[in-house]
Amino acid sequence: MESILQHPSVNRVREVLANSGVEIVALSDSARSAKEAAEALNIEVGQIASSIVFRLPNDKPLLVITSGRHRVDTELVARSLNIERLHRADADFVRQWSGYAIGGVSPVGWITNEATILIDIALNDYEVIWAAAGHPHAVFPTSFVALESMTKAKPMSVGD
Numbered sequence: 001m002e003s004i005l006q007h008p009s010v011n012r013v014r015e016v017l018a019n020s021g022v023e024i025v026a027l028s029d030s031a032r033s034a035k036e037a038a039e040a041l042n043i044e045v046g047q048i049a050s051s052i053v054f055r056l057p058n059d060k061p062l063l064v065i066t067s068g069r070h071r072v073d074t075e076l077v078a079r080s081l082n083i084e085r086l087h088r089a090d091a092d093f094v095r096q097w098s099g100y101a102i103g104g105v106s107p108v109g110w111i112t113n114e115a116t117i118l119i120d121i122a123l124n125d126y127e128v129i130w131a132a133a134g135h136p137h138a139v140f141p142t143s144f145v146a147l148e149s150m151t152k153a154k155p156m157s158v159g160d
Helices: 008-017 034-041 074-080 091-098 121-125 144-151
Strands: 048-055 061-067 116-120 129-135 138-142 154-156
Touching: 008 129, 008 138, 034 048, 034 129, 048 091, 061 091, 061 121, 061 144, 116 121, 116 144, 121 144, 121 154, 129 144, 138 144
Parallel strands: 048 129, 061 116, 116 154
Antiparallel strands: 048 061, 129 138
């Protein structure tokens, strides 16, 4: 567990959270999916703030921070962004832009600031939400307002 908390990607998240008083939590079980994370934390799956990365038509990343209680409606998001469609992002694309491996992509501490970021308004239904902290076994608690502020994300409905 201690080695997880010392992982370089987790340290990058810790630097962003340094002055917030938020502690990163290491989980004994994997949190690669919203369901796994919710089960490990004994919370509702909707409280999981999943970081889903897409490739925009201009080859820049789109980060959608979505509630684990639903899937991203890619057609809805594309219409909202006035683009034809969202493209899948492979593992190399995700790592290139975020610096994280799929399964542990944090919404904070990205190695680039060129991502368009959206946050699911459904996350505002919960007092506490949990996001990945750079490793499949690391998460941190936060709130919708705090995460929106940290990421400078645009709030919108991204799923049903």
